[in-house]
Amino acid sequence: MSHQVGLTFTAAVAPGREESLRAMLRHLDLDPAHNDVLPFAELPDVHFARFLVLPEGTAGFGATTLVLTVDADGPAGPRVRDLAEEVGAGIDAVFGHCAGYPADPTSRQRRSWLAAHQENSEVFYIHAVGRTLTQILDEARLRSAVVGFVDAEHARLAALDDRGVRDAIRAFVSETPGLAPALEPPAAPGLLFRVREKSHKLAVPALLVVGLPIVVPALLLWAVAFRVRELREPVPLQVLDPDRLRALSDREDFEVMNQFTSIAPIRPGPLLRITSQLTLWIGNYTARHVFTRGSLSGLTTVHFARFKRFGPRRHLLFTSYYDGSLESYNNDFVDQVAWVLNVVFGQQEGYPRTRWMVLDGARDERGFKAFIRGHQIETQVWYTAYPDLAAVTLDQNARLRAGLGDDLDGEELRAWLELI
């Protein structure tokens, strides 16, 4: 079992090939999971993937640019190998539109080309760190079977006490072929990964403490300068083009989950560049060590989300997979976690005015919603390995499975039974 990795492959589209590339992506988009070119479902460890075509000039790119993002169970090496081997022909067909892609590559050439065009993201939020695709699919199967069992046997189960119901469910699981492994806990991420994360978790605060004499005055200076900028900078309300808005929303709300992509410049000047760097560090640290167990500061609808500085002009590329409509996603931000958004999006062009970085900002509902749609770009193709599973459902499934093995009693047992 393993931790998750967020991979981004970027390549310039060869002159004259853009139309053909777009046509091919439209073909993939008809059935991202099982199309005959690049069937994402054949990649056994990939949760999500997407293709973007960025017009020349986006983020300072000198040519039309193709981007592939893959959110998968790590480590990265084997996932690149899977792309090169499991769906190699599809990779050739798509990236064959890019400048410098080898003609008729061997699997090894393909791998090294992909690896050479791969970059990591600065911030990588994972709803539940360490929960692999295999675990997700196994637990979904378990939940479905247990729900079906309780539906069918309700009359008998209703006459039992809490413990009796639980024993009946356990017996059903252990007797049903294919479900028995759920009685064991899922494997934890590898030791190396855990050691690395633990060291990072401790090392960062330790370094900050050591650096206090420098850090504190620097932060004070920064805070004053930032506050002055907040007060002085004009924030124009973004005007949205209805046709573009409609083109974006026409591709939304087919499944339980949606995807979102935005690219936005940081506002000019060194202060915001430094601030952006600072908040990416904070974002990275909190995503890795704080918001790791099913909740982004109380928000339970985001599966994966990433920030990446991108392109010659270092714009911020944001990609996410979330449950529900963009309207509900935005409402959650405005109503519940405005401060998180203020910190991580606040340096981008057009962001509503913040106060001391964390206050106001996204609380300006109109300004924030216009900002979000304003920088959103179309995603040409996106794939999810579990279109029907909401993030909260994944959490319930995991608790159902965990509780099967634990010895529960009293309130804990009742809470577990309420999951079903």
Next chain:
Amino acid sequence: MARADLRQLLRWPRRPSARIDVDDVQALVMQGYGRLRGAAYLLLEVTDPIPARSWLAALVGEVTLGERRPVGTATNVAFTATGLGRLGVTDDVLAGFAPEYVEGMTSAHRTRLLGDAGAAAPSAWAWGGPQGPSVDVLVLLYATTAEELTGHVQEQRSRATASGLREVALLDTEDIGLGEHFGFRDGISQPVLAGTGRPSGDLHVVAPGEFLLGYPNQHGQAPSSPTVAADDDTARLLPPAKDDRDRRDLGRNGTYLVMRTLSQDVGAFWRYADAQTRRADGSSDPAARTSLAARMVGRWPSGAPLTLSPDRDRPELAEQNDFGYHEHDAEGFACPIGAHVRRTHPRDSLPPRPGSDTSVEVGKGHRLLRRGRPYGPPVDLGDALTAEEAGDVRGLHFIALCTDIARQFEFISHTWVQNPHFAGLYDDSDPLLGGHTGEGSGFTVQQRPVRRRYVETPAVVTTRGGAYFFLPGARALRYLSGG
């Protein structure tokens, strides 16, 4: 300063109190005309804009405004985006209206948000669908009795059709008392506009900008409002726009009106409840049947909330509306989590921090003023259980008012009503409004030791028509009629 106050100060932009300019507001916003028992809705198409504007100019003086209870009859008027276009509103002005309104209820995307699939798909609608005639204008007509209504309708329709408008449909309503056709008391829970001085618990007092353009909403902001160039309002009918000296505010004192004709299959609803609750010998169990039906609704037939009276109907609680779900019943053992009224108005039960004031405040961003009325003859339970009726015999002309269609009406529909995972449910649909999308196949009743899930719940409500309208203020009406 108490911590809660401090939090409030940091969290919520302070709201300037705003006096509502009620005499410029169509009265339907302020009241449901409960004493006017007759109502009909006239749907019109604009065929010739110049006489249609004259018709409107003559109508403006008769439109019922303000808070005073009208005597005899009442008249209100609203327009779709196509209707405003046909009356001469230019595209750049239309672009200032809500995108959902301009796009219309029947676009593929909005259809997904509203669950209008299968038998409820717009292609099968009686009005407002893509194949039918354009619905441009809605005239809402009310009168004390059915007889008076007939005269009122006849006069209004002949005046309209003689003046550049064509009748698309006349939607009748039926006075069936305080209930709806399934047999439950309806319309109990309504938000109250802050500043209107009506008595209500804090739970239901909502910022006026949620229901009227031009006033602060729950976020302390004036909702987005359409404007016209000051030069186009030579008669200076409209108030100045807030942030732009060269524009004038066409939206102020207006609101959006969502209308849907919802056909109710009363027989299918009760037959399902009956079949699920039969005794071991196969006979019907009326008490159990009513109990399951009440669980699907969330209130008993009298209106008494299950949350306060889980085991039996208590008519003395019929109008009881001051309760939270989390505070009494977080697990859903009294009122199931997926019950219709709990889905459509979850009160204090959703994040952030269920049970807290913050949860209630966030929920107030998703309220609707409901103004609909039933249509079609009532049916008694015995007939409903035995006889199958074909076609659209009865239902509800659902009407809701709000200033943000996306955050209010569509959010409630998509994030709560149509969401199979609402509040952590596994795969359920709204027991009244669901069933057309193929998602969500059950209804769960939370209980000890383990929940009971009713599966293959039937679709009992089917959308048969609908459109997004704009209900302008009086000055805007005058402007639209050409001054």
